[in-house]
Amino acid sequence: MKYSLILILLPMLWLTACSDAPQLAAVKQQLQAEIPEQWQVTSFNVEAEEETGTKVSPVWQYRFNAEIAPKEAMHHRIGRLQEVDILEVTQKKNEKFKLNGLANSALYNGEWQVGMDLNLVQAISFGMPLSRFPDKHVIAGSSDYKKLLKTAKEAQQKIEQQIATDEQQFQQLLLEYNKLQQELQTKAQQSSEQLNTLQQQSYQQRDQLAQQLSSQNVELRNQLQQQRQAKAAEFRQIHDKQAAEIESAYRLQSAEFKAARTKAQDLRTEQRNAARKAHAAETQSARSTMQRADYTLFKAQADEKLRAEYQQIDQTHNTRVQEIAAAEKVVTDKRRADLAAIATTYRQQVDALSAEQNEQLTAARSEASQQQQQAGSDQQSELQSARNKHQALLADNNRQLNELRQRIDQLQRRIHEQRSILGRESQLLAQLDP
Known part of the structure; x- marks a missing residue:
């Protein structure tokens, strides 16, 4: 599954916080829930915070910036040759990407409900780990990849030769079919x-x-x-x-x-x-x-x-x-x-x-x-x-x-x-x- 965040505001989501007060850990925990599973928050910095609610209904607002990185290299499939998937690295392991956002935390029914608006500094096309590609695959640029290209080119030549041979056989079979059809029609007419x-x-x-x-x-x-x-x-x-x-x-x-x-x-x-x-x-x-x-x-x-x-x-x-x-x-x-x-x-x-x-x-x-x-x-x-x-x-x-x-x-x-x-x-x- 691909996740795309391209300089747009994500919908505000309300989730349950882990403590009774709007703490930084609660916001970081919600941020971790907002990003894909194979990603992690590597840094988090609150730029501004303000209490906008009342004692009866406390509400905290935050403006923050953070960095996220994949736990392992991420990939996506760019094609398939010889029944082998060709994968391209979309994000390297621990490659960091910056984002900023706003968080709104309100106490509701004894629990803190947190909503966020996130904004990526640069567009990210989220890939998937290798474990999500069960079929045989190679990584673009690798030696196996180069061998696959060579093998595919050789296979194409064989396919072209096979197509030419099959087309000749196809024409020959058509001639045989027409001849057989005429012979059988003659036999059927004679029998009739x-x-x-x-x-x-x-x-x-x-x-x-x-x-x-x-x-x-x-x-x-x-x-x-x-x-x-x-x-x-x-x-x-x-x-x-x-x-x-x-x-x-x-x-x-x-x-x-x-x-x-x-x-x-x-x-x-x-x-x-x-x-x-x-x-x-x-x-x-x-x-x-x-x-x-x-x-x-x-x-x-x-x-x-x-x-x-x-x-x-x-x-x-x-x-x-x-x-x-x-x-x-x-x-x-x-x-x-x-x-x-x-x-x-x-x-x-x-x-x-x-x-x-x-x-x-x-x-x-x-x-x-x-x-x-x-x-x-x-x-x-x-x-x-x-x-x-x-x-x-x-x-x-x-x-x-x-x-x-x-x-x-x-x-x-x-x-x-x-x-x-x-x-x-x-x-x-x-x-x-x-």
């Missing part, structure tokens, strides 16, 4: 183009595979449809043949039933005609041989007999017709059942064929989908591997550029630091050894 080409090829292969699988699916569907139509036609032929056989048998049986009805009708007609003829013959014979009254009765009995025969003939005829109708119903029901059975068989065959072909189509679609998914997965894996390689290439490019950039930056900082040190020490050397 290869990746784009691979992506386009992958998309084309995916589209081609999708088209191929779609064409195969359409072709298979057409083949199965043709097979279904051919097989369904075979089933239809079998069905139609069986239906024709059923219809043929039914028509024959229907003809037989029709013939049976005709026979039954003819038999009824024949029997009714025979009964009617017999009735006519009997009544004609009776009419010619019987009395009218007897004939009337006979005629009535003959008519009743004819009606009874008619009823018997009709009943027999109706029974026969019912038997024929029942038999015909059985045949008709059988025809209907047989036709329904072969129709059901035909539908089942067609449905089974459709189900089988649907299973084949489903299996084909599933296989095509699996192929497409597997191909897509393989392509995606290949693309991802290519992307990873591309990203790894970019990362390695950045690493190489960053490492070289760091070397360039470190070298540039070193050149800047060396130039700064060189400029600072050159300026200091010019001042110290013009």
